[in-house]
Amino acid sequence: MHSLRKKLVKDGNYAKQYSAFITEMQQKGYAEQVTTASPGNVWYIPHFGVQHPDKVRVVFDCASKVEGTSLNDLLLQALDMMNSLLGVLVKFRGGPFAYTGDINTMFFQVRVPEHQRDYLRFFWWENSLDEELKEWRMAVHLFGACSSPSITNFVLNQTASDFGDEFSEGTRFTVANNFYVDNCLRAEDCKDALLVNLLEVKELCKKRGIYIDKVQ
Template identity: 30%
Template sequence: MVGVKAANGDQHHLRALIDSGSQISVITERAAQILGLKRRRCKGTIFGVGPTSEEPIAQQTYLGWILCGSVKSYQCNVMVHNNYDDLQRFWECEDISLEKEMTSEDEFCLQYFSKTTKRLEDGRFEVRLPIIEELKHKLGSSKTTALAQYQSLERRLDQNIALANDYKRFMQEYMDLSHMERSASERKMEFYLPHHGVIRDSSTTTKLRVVFNASAKSSSGYSLNDIMYKGPNLQQDLQQIILKWRQFKFAYTADIEKMYRQIWVFPEDQAYQRIFWRESKDQPVQVYQLKTVTYGEKAASFLAINCLKQLAAEEKKKYPEAAKEVEESFFVDDFCGGHHTLQQSKQLQADLIELLKSGGFNLRKWRSNEKQLLADLDTEQCDKQTYEFKHMESTKTLGLSWDPQAFSLSWS
């Protein structure tokens, strides 16, 4: 006998049978009336729950009604009215899609990329930002708001010396690598990007990343991202990459160092990537412009991934197998690959490094379940930490951790 609270708060003593192995819970009609429980309409007519243990039991699940029972054969006594829209969405989530539908905007972005992208003398790519021409004139002033946000950032940095030092090191690296430069003249079409720091505890290199906000609204209510095409989703399916990767006897992982920042932005478009910065308050606030593809812009992922695909296409004759891996085994900047023999694994690894180097990309943080695949690499190219594979979206984080010695996977 157990005490049960009714809908109106009254206490009743009812008899309960507890079965820890049961997958359903049932209640008699009389008990439901005593407790004054609210009914909820279901899409089905149910028979089969009764005093005889041999009869089948109907259970409502997120996939619809299912029947279970110990008899070998029986007549189905459930009239099912499934919500096919919910079922279709489930299978779409679980499906490994090999083809992605292209919209007219996607097709335009690909054509625009093909027409405007070029390789420079050192092999690196230079791209144009895919600005929507019809909306360009709607971009308002952003300078005043960005300056106010920068002054607010400085006040926060004054209260956290450690964060301020990390921030300064990050920005100094930008300047040392010529990824940003002073901008003296104003342009009619320009945009100022507010920025702030994000701490990444899982990172084995730079703990702090400065994020530039291309979604900040200008005086007209439009942001830089509002007047920019996103481009098609060119990412490979994560499940497909992992399933393929797990087949290899010799496996390894790596990632591309500062992938976005290895791609130059056309000089005229750099005016859309202006920021405020100064090393110390003893100096006046200066205007800089970012010269490379910038994290936080809507088209950044499309531009970076498409540069990899273009590089693979152009280097296919020289590195056929490595080019195929660039096409199929990269999830943005993360690589998962391998081979069935040690010799082939070494050759593929060497070809991948050379292919990507020809486009200005450095493949690093190598991990493997075979020490010989790391023996010929420089120490700074190897990663001593547990590999973490992340897919960031606006609503979720999908992580995968790999222990290369045991070749075991775990979700985090």
């Protein structure tokens, strides 16, 4: 964190974007400040920023080792529940009309049980880099945790199962079979059918607080 602080002090724009990402996580309830001592074990995760053209995405390093062990070493990766990339792409070539969409911050849409959040602690400043570091913890699953893809894909499939009866078979099929991680690719023979499918897929996902954007 001292090394990160030096970089933030040196690059004001980087610091502004990094801080904006952390603040957004706090405001949306993805991260929460630790105000009481933990009754059990804890784990602290270092983090770093990945620079994009117009923003910084903060990534938690769950592979960082302490005495030869990382958080990812202790997490269950579970079953590979992702759809085949080849299968998704083949279906995407099934009609002349198509759309793509992206689940907005997919891993952050699935909450971690409260009794497990102390394994997702991290340090950050509350208001200013000149203050003492404060302890925070994530309330949602992380980019970088080996368990996150399986868990979030399970939630997506369960959403199709729980609410699919309220929609058409094509909509249920799309949610269950046309996503690769957080990307949806769907093709249809008819433009009107494609638009109906898009609207229904968005509504079905919204039933569980999952929102699709970047539609093209």
